[in-house]
Amino acid sequence: MSPQIERDFPIGHPAAVDTVIGSPEHLAWIEQHKFSENVRDFPPGHPKAADTAGNLNALPVRAGVDPHNPQLEEFTGRQPAQAAAVREWNKAEAAGAHESPVMPVIDAQVLNAALAEERARLHVDALTMEQTQAVMSKLQHLALQLPVAIP
Amino acid sequence: MPRALEVVAGFATNPGATFTALTASTGTSFTVRNTDPGKAVWMLDAWAFNATAGELRIRSTKLHDFQQGIRNRITAALTVPVHGGHNNSMYAQRLYAQDALTVELTGGGAEIDTASVLILYEDLQGASGRFIDNAFLKANGLNEVTIEVTVAAVATGNFGGAVAINSTNDNLIANTDYAILGGLTDTRGDTVGITGIDFSNLRLGFPAEPTIRDTTVNWFQALTFGFNTPLIPVFSSANKAATTVDVQTNGAGGTYIVNLLCVQLQPGKVGPGLTGAAVAGSAQPGA
Numbered sequence: 001m002s003p004q005i006e007r008d009f010p011i012g013h014p015a016a017v018d019t020v021i022g023s024p025e026h027l028a029w030i031e032q033h034k035f036s037e038n039v040r041d042f043p044p045g046h047p048k049a050a051d052t053a054g055n056l057n058a059l060p061v062r063a064g065v066d067p068h069n070p071q072l073e074e075f076t077g078r079q080p081a082q083a084a085a086v087r088e089w090n091k092a093e094a095a096g097a098h099e100s101p102v103m104p105v106i107d108a109q110v111l112n113a114a115l116a117e118e119r120a121r122l123h124v125d126a127l128t129m130e131q132t133q134a135v136m137s138k139l140q141h142l143a144l145q146l147p148v149a150i151p
Numbered sequence: 152m153p154r155a156l157e158v159v160a161g162f163a164t165n166p167g168a169t170f171t172a173l174t175a176s177t178g179t180s181f182t183v184r185n186t187d188p189g190k191a192v193w194m195l196d197a198w199a200f201n202a203t204a205g206e207l208r209i210r211s212t213k214l215h216d217f218q219q220g221i222r223n224r225i226t227a228a229l230t231v232p233v234h235g236g237h238n239n240s241m242y243a244q245r246l247y248a249q250d251a252l253t254v255e256l257t258g259g260g261a262e263i264d265t266a267s268v269l270i271l272y273e274d275l276q277g278a279s280g281r282f283i284d285n286a287f288l289k290a291n292g293l294n295e296v297t298i299e300v301t302v303a304a305v306a307t308g309n310f311g312g313a314v315a316i317n318s319t320n321d322n323l324i325a326n327t328d329y330a331i332l333g334g335l336t337d338t339r340g341d342t343v344g345i346t347g348i349d350f351s352n353l354r355l356g357f358p359a360e361p362t363i364r365d366t367t368v369n370w371f372q373a374l375t376f377g378f379n380t381p382l383i384p385v386f387s388s389a390n391k392a393a394t395t396v397d398v399q400t401n402g403a404g405g406t407y408i409v410n411l412l413c414v415q416l417q418p419g420k421v422g423p424g425l426t427g428a429a430v431a432g433s434a435q436p437g438a
Contacts, residue, residue: 075338075361076337089406090405093303094305094306094403096303097303097304097305097312097404098305099177099309100311100395103352105277105278105352105353106277107153107277108279108280108281109153111351115389115390116389119389125325125326126326127393129392132390146178146180146182147249
């Protein structure tokens with residue numbers, strides 16, 4: 001087993017005992033370490049260096065979008081064909097969707113008391129929507145109307 | 152003190168560059184509800200969903216001015232609050248009973264653009280909700296649970312697709328109070344609405360924006376921080392069938408998966424009114 005050689009400084013480092021100032025090794029070392037003297041952003045060849053060919057520094061990073069696969073639908077990552085199919089499906093769903101019913105605005109304290117009474121009467125933990133609506137209909141006279149502006 | 156929180160929404164059809172007064176979505180109105188004039192009403196926040204960038208303008212003769220009032224640029228396809236951000240101290244605009252707010256949008260020339268306003272009534276006779284603050288939540292919270300529902304929105308600018316909170320998973324514990332901290336949506340729209348018995352059937356809401364999930368996930372908790380007053384709604388699982396989630400959006404409609412972040416509370420702790428250190432009639436809510 002050959003012994004490991006531990007150098008004092010990297011090849012080309014000005015303080016290394018075998019560095020010849022001005023030698024190709026020394027010049028290469030200088031080029032590699034310019035960034036540490038604020039001369040350049042990153043070492044040459046670094047994937048983020050401004051002069052590295054093919055760097056992705058101008059790649060926009062947008063929420064929900066895989067920057068390396070911008071063709072995929074944002075947030076879902078679906079392929080375009082799949083996304084188009086889902087959009088069609090959603091369109092059909094929306095066509096069949098219903099607007100939400102407007103519920104009567106009745107004081108929660110009053111309504112909760114009436115619902116608790118009904119639950120106790122029926123011996124159930126929770127009422128169905130129909131049972132709840134039946135209770136609400138009895139309290140319809142207490143419901144607040146939509147506000148009207150004073151001219 | 153019968154406190155109530157309500158999100159009111161509306162839409163403008165093909166507004167283009169012209170400021171167009173919003174048509175209020177069915178069941179909502181931009182006229183402030185009638186209250187005792189001595190009890191404050193606050194506009195806590197507002198947001199809009201424009202497919203094309205535009206302007207949202209809210210004005211009234213009783214507010215700062217009736218020319219431009221509260222006017223904000225709305226960037227395209229980004230439903231974010233324009234009156235305050237999460238983790239910030241927020242400032243509420245005082246509103247006045249029966250005042251008709253003029254809420255207008257500009258935007259696209261061939262689309263429905265939408266906006267919402269979140270209003271707090273310190274004392275709305277005939278309606279009340281159960282709200283807690285963060286200290287109460289931390290003292291009485293037990294387990295976190297999420298409610299996931301799928302909502303098929305309508306394409307008319309109205310709220311649509313209301314489904315009960317137990318429509319997908321019926322896993323709430325019987326006769327138990329739950330605090331709603333906020334929620335998430337996977338699809339962009341204008342507003343996710345939550346309506347229920349415990350809120351007097353008034354609709355609570357948060358922006359339907361998937362890119363600010365860190366803001367909406369604890370929306371009501373953040374409002375509570377921001378305004379320093381109890382704004383975390385509480386509902387009872389006994390009312391689960393009549394507590395619904397719906398969505399208001401533009402002409403694109405869409406299917407929304409909505410998650411509500413809830414915390415199970417200790418039994419019998421939340422009374423009928425609000426619980427916390429609210430001060431009525433102050434210069435700002437929670438001041």
